[in-house]
Amino acid sequence: MNHNEITTFLNDNNVDAAWITTPLNIFYLTGYLSEPHERLFSLLITKDGEETLFCPKMEVEEAKNAGFKGNIVGYLDTESAFDLIEQRDYATFAIEAEHLSVKRLREVEQAFNVQQIEDIDQVLKDVRNVKTDEEIELLHEAAKYADLAIQAGVEKLAEGVTEIEVLNHIETTMKQHGISKMSFDTMVLFGDHAAAPHGTPGDRQLKNNEFVLFDLGVIYKGYCSDITRTVAFGTPTDKAKEIYNIVLEANKQAISIIKPGAKISECDKVARDIISNAGFGEYFPHRLGHGLGLSVHEFPDISSANKDEFKPGMVLTVEPGIYVPGVAGVRIEDDIVVTEDGHRILTGYQK
Numbered sequence: 633m634n635h636n637e638i639t640t641f642l643n644d645n646n647v648d649a650a651w652i653t654t655p656l657n658i659f660y661l662t663g664y665l666s667e668p669h670e671r672l673f674s675l676l677i678t679k680d681g682e683e684t685l686f687c688p689k690m691e692v693e694e695a696k697n698a699g700f701k702g703n704i705v706g707y708l709d710t711e712s713a714f715d716l717i718e719q720r721d722y723a724t725f726a727i728e729a730e731h732l733s734v735k736r737l738r739e740v741e742q743a744f745n746v747q748q749i750e751d752i753d754q755v756l757k758d759v760r761n762v763k764t765d766e767e768i769e770l771l772h773e774a775a776k777y778a779d780l781a782i783q784a785g786v787e788k789l790a791e792g793v794t795e796i797e798v799l800n801h802i803e804t805t806m807k808q809h810g811i812s813k814m815s816f817d818t819m820v821l822f823g824d825h826a827a828a829p830h831g832t833p834g835d836r837q838l839k840n841n842e843f844v845l846f847d848l849g850v851i852y853k854g855y856c857s858d859i860t861r862t863v864a865f866g867t868p869t870d871k872a873k874e875i876y877n878i879v880l881e882a883n884k885q886a887i888s889i890i891k892p893g894a895k896i897s898e899c900d901k902v903a904r905d906i907i908s909n910a911g912f913g914e915y916f917p918h919r920l921g922h923g924l925g926l927s928v929h930e931f932p933d934i935s936s937a938n939k940d941e942f943k944p945g946m947v948l949t950v951e952p953g954i955y956v957p958g959v960a961g962v963r964i965e966d967d968i969v970v971t972e973d974g975h976r977i978l979t980g981y982q983k
């Protein structure tokens with residue numbers, strides 16, 4: 633993998649080395665995915681481009697098998713990784729300030745005789761923000777499985793079935809297709825239960841003539857999908873249908889403006905204006921969407937606060953919603969890739 637962006641940052645800013653600690657960032661840079669729990673797991677990159685992975689000894693072979701070509705320092709639970717390397721000083725040292733704990737920071741400051749700390753978070757966000765064609769292909773595959781998962785959920789709907797039963801059917805079906813992990817806890821919410829945007833599925837039973845909200849995603853070869861569909865079981869009330877049509881319009885119009893050079897904040901505004909003008913502004917309490925990649929929520933933030941423009945290779949969600957307590961909760965979410973001249977929608981399940 634190409635780490636020029638990181639060594640360029642180090643050299644341009646006179647930083648001696650970077651200490652990468654977010655497991656997904658290490659996966660992105662090394663091809664090796666690990667969940668270290670409380671153990672030390674870090675990638676050291678010097679300004680000369682030398683790379684050293686610090687990981688538990690039992691994981692050394694896996695890291696090599698994943699294709700990592702740099703140095704590996706494997707340590708036992710009973711020893712300190714820093715005792716296994718020759719003493720080196722990195723006076724100016726870049727860390728992931730949003731991830732590294734204060735305790736770990738003190739350890740590295742001492743181990744490498746650090747005098748000054750810089751943040752490397754934004755560099756990593758910028759690198760991961762623009763996806764390669766290969767990454768987009770994997771995100772598209774993940775989105776196709778998400779479509780299939782919605783399909784499985786819809787097939788299970790019947791009067792009296794519980795949210796948990798539908799959820800179980802969806803996840804079992806995904807496992808039968810070889811998907812080992814969902815990208816977050818699958819959401820299946822019936823009727824007014826969906827009026828809480830992040831509700832928890834339970835033993836609520838499905839009644840005739842209400843909406844069902846599915847929000848789910850899968851992880852395919854490390855890459856996440858995230859889709860929401862709100863489907864009618866029978867014939868919902870006119871009020872509920874009105875809400876659905878407003879959200880659908882907001883979803884479609886917001887997606888329609890996505891292209892390189894368009895403002896990200898404008899995308900949020902298009903959807904928010906449609907919902908506000910219809911009188912439901914106060915019932916749309918969240919940003920329009922978020923970036924999607926190795927993490928289900930990543931850079932960029934699709935909100936009024938983001939002053940950036942869309943760039944080719946960005947992958948993001950558009951997910952307007954209206955949640956009226958006691959009436960209905962509707963959200964419609966798609967995964968979108970920004971192309972050279974516009975956009976492509978990766979999720980395909982009918983709306």
Ligand code: MN
Pocket residue numbers: 847848858859860965
């Ligand atoms: Mn979602």
Ligand code: MN
Pocket residue numbers: 858922949951965
């Ligand atoms: Mn989402």
